Structure formats: C-alpha cells, structure tokens
Amino acid sequence: METAKLVIDQVGKVFSTKSGETVALDKTSFEIKEGEFITILGPSGCGKSTLLRIVAGLEEPSSGRVRLDGREIHGPGPDRGMVFQSYTLYPWLTVEDNIAFGLQLKGVSKAERLEVARHYLELIGLAGFEKHYPIQLSGGMKQRVAIARALANDPEILLMDEPFGALDAQTRAIMQEILLKVWEESKKTILFITHDVEEAVFLGDTVYVMTARPGRLKKSIPVTLPRPREYSVKNSAAFFELKMELLELIREESLKVVKP
Known part of the structure; x- marks a missing residue:
C-alpha cells in the first residue's frame, strides 16, 4: 500500500524545439511524506521548475x-496549491x-469564505489589511497574500516556485520565517523550488x-536541524556544514555546463 503523499516515478520531459529535442528531465524519482517540507536545489536550467509544473498538472511528463x-x-486540480515568483494577485x-x-468559485458562502480569509490574514501577519488592494502593498506583503x-x-500539497526570488535579502529572510510559522500551523506538505542554498537548508526537512x-x-540531504527553527540557526556550525556540502554539490553540476 502506498504511504507516500507524493510519488515522482521515473519522470522525464522532452521539449521539441526548432533545433531539435531538448531533454529537460530524465528519470527523476523521489517520494514525499505527508506534512514534509521538501526543498529542491539545482543549477540554472536543470528542470526544477519543469518538474514542479508537472506536479501541478501544467505540463504532462514525456x-x-x-x-x-x-x-x-x-x-x-484543487488538491494542489501553486505559488509563483510573481505575485499573480487580482489588482x-x-x-x-x-x-x-x-472559495467563491467553489460556492462557499460569503460569511464562511471571509472567516477563512481573515484566519489566514492573521496567520501571515496582515490582519488590518483586509480592505487594501495589491497596489497598496509591498512585494513581501503581496507574496504573503499569495501564500x-x-x-x-x-x-493537499503546496507547490512553491522560487516564491521569494524577486524580494530583497532582508524581506526574503523575514518571509522564510513567516513561511515556517505558517507551515508549522497548517502542517501542509510543501515542495519548494529555490536557487538559494541557505533558504533550502533553513526551510527544508x-x-x-x-x-x-x-x-x-543527484543526492538527497536530510536536514537534521531542530524544529521549530529560529533565524539564529543560520549561524550554527551544523547549518554551515550543510550549506558547504550543498554548495559543493551545486558547484560540481554548474561546472559541467561551463564552456571551456
């Protein structure tokens, strides 16, 4: 009996272009358990976002x-929630x-959907901004609304494609802490794509x-740092060791695509 929440089973993706076929993904397999927070790292163009789009059902695997x-x-499907780097809010x-x-599209009553909305506004720290419009919000606030x-x-699962990539470093760090707080409260299964090694370690199981x-x-690295995680863990020796191991793995792959 299948116990994993999400199963990626030998997934491959080939794109046809004018210059021929491009293999974006090749025989990629892993499993995610209920409530896990999984982060994915890789060099640019390695197919991370393609994989996420396949899980979202926006692309069919080859x-x-x-x-x-x-x-x-x-x-x-509604069993998968997607958060992109762009905020995709309705202005x-x-x-x-x-x-x-x-919830409105599902036919949920106005009273119930506003109750749900205000619960999540409280959770993301934006209570009091109910009546604001996206143009009145900062980038970090917009992304909190998107989450x-x-x-x-x-x-059933939250799919996040570099959701903090467009934010400045300080806002990004705050958003990481907010996301962890939201995850600890909701216990949702999360698959999170990032280019940022520190972010991958800080957030992920x-x-x-x-x-x-x-x-x-290439490799899966368990993150054994204790939870709940405080920002100060980024200064620990254990965090630094994980970061250096991952940087070396990414460096190995990035060098493969550098032209001599």
Whole structure:
C-alpha cells in the first residue's frame, strides 16, 4: 500500500524545439511524506521548475508518472496549491477577496469564505489589511497574500516556485520565517523550488539536489536541524556544514555546463 503523499516515478520531459529535442528531465524519482517540507536545489536550467509544473498538472511528463494520494496526476486540480515568483494577485480585488477567490468559485458562502480569509490574514501577519488592494502593498506583503490564497483552498500539497526570488535579502529572510510559522500551523506538505542554498537548508526537512540538464536527482540531504527553527540557526556550525556540502554539490553540476 502506498504511504507516500507524493510519488515522482521515473519522470522525464522532452521539449521539441526548432533545433531539435531538448531533454529537460530524465528519470527523476523521489517520494514525499505527508506534512514534509521538501526543498529542491539545482543549477540554472536543470528542470526544477519543469518538474514542479508537472506536479501541478501544467505540463504532462514525456515519460513516468506522478501520483498524489495514490491518484495519477493529469492536469491541474484543487488538491494542489501553486505559488509563483510573481505575485499573480487580482489588482481589482481587495486582499481578503483575493484570498477568498478560490472559495467563491467553489460556492462557499460569503460569511464562511471571509472567516477563512481573515484566519489566514492573521496567520501571515496582515490582519488590518483586509480592505487594501495589491497596489497598496509591498512585494513581501503581496507574496504573503499569495501564500494565504493558496492555503485558503486547503490543498493537499503546496507547490512553491522560487516564491521569494524577486524580494530583497532582508524581506526574503523575514518571509522564510513567516513561511515556517505558517507551515508549522497548517502542517501542509510543501515542495519548494529555490536557487538559494541557505533558504533550502533553513526551510527544508530534506534538500534534493538535481544534476545539470538533463535534470535528475543527484543526492538527497536530510536536514537534521531542530524544529521549530529560529533565524539564529543560520549561524550554527551544523547549518554551515550543510550549506558547504550543498554548495559543493551545486558547484560540481554548474561546472559541467561551463564552456571551456
């Protein structure tokens, strides 16, 4: 009986281009358990985002399959929440209406969806901003709303594609702490793509490192740092050791694609 929440089984992806076929992913396999926070690292162009889009159902794999709760994925579904690097908020809707939008589509009553929206506003630290519009928010605040909107739909898994990549370093660090707080409260299964090694270690239960294109799993590194995690753990020797191990793995793969 399948006990994993998400199963990536020998997934491959080939794109056809004018110059021929490009293999983006090749025989990639791993499993994620219920409630795990998994981060994925890899050199640019290794297929990290392609893999996430396949899990989201936005791309079909050329080979292999993906199963969520034992069901094979074909196309998008409400069981998967997606957060992109761009904020993708509706500018004509207030903050609370952005968060409640998916619930409205499901036919949830106004009173119930506003109650859910305000719960997540409290969780992400934006209580009092219910009636604001996205244009009135900073980048970090917009991304918090995007995360709250994804969680409000109560997905089985949250898929995050470099959600903090467009933020400045200080805001990014704060957002990492906020996300951990939200995860500890919601216990959602999270698959998180990032280029940032420190971010991968700070957030993840396990870090998966991918090879250069064609992307496949190179190594999985368990993160044994205690939870709940405080920002100060980034100054610990254990954190530094994990960071250096991952930097070396990424360096090995990045050198493979550097032209002599």
